[in-house]
Amino acid sequence: MLIQQLINGLVSGCVYALVALGYTMIFGILGIVNFAQGEIYMFGAFTAVLTLAATGNIWLASAAGIAVACVLGVLLERIAFRPLRGMHPLIPLISAIGASIFLSSLARLLFGPEDRAFPFEFHPSSFYFYGAQINQLQLAIIAVSVGLMAILTLFLNMTKHGKAIIAVAMDSDAARLSGINVNRAYEITFLLGSALSGAAGIMMAIYYNSTSPSMGLLPGLKGFSAAILGGVGSIPGAIIGGLVLGIAENLGAAYISSSFKDAFAFIALVLVLILLPRGIMGSRK
Amino acid sequence: MLQVRNLHIYYGQIQAVKGASLHVKPGEIVALIGGNGAGKSTILRAISGIVKSTSGSILLSDTEISSLPPERILKNGIGHVPEGRRLFRGLTVHDNLMLGAYSRNDSARIKNDIETMELLFPILGKRRKQLAGTLSGGEQQMLAMARTLMARPRMLLLDEPSMGLAPIITSQIYEKIGLLNKNEGLSILLVEQNAKLALKLAHRGYVIETGRVVMEGPTSELRESNEIQRAYLGKGYREVWE
Numbered sequence: 001m002l003i004q005q006l007i008n009g010l011v012s013g014c015v016y017a018l019v020a021l022g023y024t025m026i027f028g029i030l031g032i033v034n035f036a037q038g039e040i041y042m043f044g045a046f047t048a049v050l051t052l053a054a055t056g057n058i059w060l061a062s063a064a065g066i067a068v069a070c071v072l073g074v075l076l077e078r079i080a081f082r083p084l085r086g087m088h089p090l091i092p093l094i095s096a097i098g099a100s101i102f103l104s105s106l107a108r109l110l111f112g113p114e115d116r117a118f119p120f121e122f123h124p125s126s127f128y129f130y131g132a133q134i135n136q137l138q139l140a141i142i143a144v145s146v147g148l149m150a151i152l153t154l155f156l157n158m159t160k161h162g163k164a165i166i167a168v169a170m171d172s173d174a175a176r177l178s179g180i181n182v183n184r185a186y187e188i189t190f191l192l193g194s195a196l197s198g199a200a201g202i203m204m205a206i207y208y209n210s211t212s213p214s215m216g217l218l219p220g221l222k223g224f225s226a227a228i229l230g231g232v233g234s235i236p237g238a239i240i241g242g243l244v245l246g247i248a249e250n251l252g253a254a255y256i257s258s259s260f261k262d263a264f265a266f267i268a269l270v271l272v273l274i275l276l277p278r279g280i281m282g283s284r285k
Numbered sequence: 286m287l288q289v290r291n292l293h294i295y296y297g298q299i300q301a302v303k304g305a306s307l308h309v310k311p312g313e314i315v316a317l318i319g320g321n322g323a324g325k326s327t328i329l330r331a332i333s334g335i336v337k338s339t340s341g342s343i344l345l346s347d348t349e350i351s352s353l354p355p356e357r358i359l360k361n362g363i364g365h366v367p368e369g370r371r372l373f374r375g376l377t378v379h380d381n382l383m384l385g386a387y388s389r390n391d392s393a394r395i396k397n398d399i400e401t402m403e404l405l406f407p408i409l410g411k412r413r414k415q416l417a418g419t420l421s422g423g424e425q426q427m428l429a430m431a432r433t434l435m436a437r438p439r440m441l442l443l444d445e446p447s448m449g450l451a452p453i454i455t456s457q458i459y460e461k462i463g464l465l466n467k468n469e470g471l472s473i474l475l476v477e478q479n480a481k482l483a484l485k486l487a488h489r490g491y492v493i494e495t496g497r498v499v500m501e502g503p504t505s506e507l508r509e510s511n512e513i514q515r516a517y518l519g520k521g522y523r524e525v526w527e
Binding site: 164166167178181 | 333334335354355356359360364365367371372373374375376380383384385387388432433436
């Protein structure tokens with residue numbers, strides 16, 4: 001039972017971590033909270049579902065979903081955030097909420113308000129591990145998430161453009177004086193964050209076999225909570241925060257009450273913030 | 286080489302620079318001296334493109350650069366070592382140097398230039414894997430200069446290189462600045478509170494007060510001027526008091 005809940009928690013935790021990485025990177029470099037992250041997740045999922053229905057190719061569908069998420073992220077930076085740079089931080093925040101409402105309304109118009117099943121049925125085989133039933137889909141989600149997080153970490157720490165993003169996050173004026181094009185760095189950050197959210201959306205559309213215009217709302221909120229839980233701006237913090245949140249809510253649902261599943265995630269957030277106000281990995285100055 | 290004409294800069298409602306004009310010839314060291322808030326740093330920030338001027342022109346070898354973004358100005362050959370060093374403190378010394386070469390694509394020569402920097406500032410070679418934020422003030426100033434030099438500029442803007450440093454470290458830094466000018470032919474525009482030091486090293490100087498150039502000339506003349514001696518070199522106080 002415990003192991004079962006840990007595995008279930010790990011699966012949702014990986015998804016929260018992917019969304020949280022988008023939040024934390026964008027906050028780290030621009031100091032803004034991109035509340036439209038959940039809608040990008042949803043658009044990624046819908047694009048994959050529609051492409052799959054049209055072509056029958058799951059790889060093409062996933063690529064299309066991630067590509068649309070990336071394009072949306074870059075457009076969002078251009079339209080909703082770049083013109084507001086240098087203004088009071090509340091203004092881009094309102095712009096982000098506006099973008100989020102706009103995108104979910106747009107999805108309702110384009111895709112209709114009802115739930116859609118994933119057009120391809122997976123029949124994952126399961127096996128037992130110390131009494132816990134694990135299926136291949138869960139393993140695949142964990143593996144893909146870990147892979148994406150590893151690629152992101154390697155990109156940021158090992159490549160020239162990745163280090164430039166870190167440099168811009170540390171001191172944007174010094175980065176400009178070093179010849180770094182900060183607008184390019186902002187674009188790459190939005191692109192990466194959106195790609196991760198899009199991938200998370202596609203995986204969850206497969207896992208729950210359901211896609212709807214409001215599917216991004218809760219994962220968006222929980223990804224945001226995970227980013228804060230881990231220490232906003234910290235990459236390892238976002239990953240740990242996501243996993244803690246996913247496991248906490250599954251354990252709470254299993255041992256206390258399943259009808260309060262979503263509440264446990266936020267209770268975990270409140271508890272951590274009371275004990276560690278800067279988050280698990282946040283800098284303590 | 287560099288020509289600034291009638292530069293005006295506003296920060297919001299406040300005018301920081303009120304029609305300053307100055308120039309730097311190839312291979313020359315020029316000092317800007319003056320008190321706190323006189324607008325010296327703002328002039329450097331406008332030349333490197335970090336702040337935009339309201340009016341006036343900035344010409345580099347007869348090309349207008351005042352509307353270019355900082356990365357383009359750096360590519361045109363002006364490197365700016367900002368006040369307070371502004372290193373990427375959480376990254377290693379080596380990473381800081383590599384980021385200085387961000388605009389370049391010739392990786393073989395970049396590697397070569399890192400070795401050159403480690404010869405010029407041997408301490409940077411010893412501290413290669415250390416985080417920049419853990420360096421001492423003098424080491425940080427050396428790294429900040431080396432980071433900017435990694436872009437291979439023809440001209441260096443130096444903002445308060447002696448700030449917060451012990452006199453012995455300051456003279457080491459000034460020795461390196463002199464060497465870069467003499468051996469590499471690097472033109473240098475130097476902003477400095479320590480007027481005595483700046484007027485000793487530079488060929489020419491400008492005195493900036495409340496956003497205007499109030500005096501200019503060869504440093505040999507400026508050093509002799511009574512006004513400068515009293516206001517910036519701390520001489521002649523006795524006569525004033527008595």
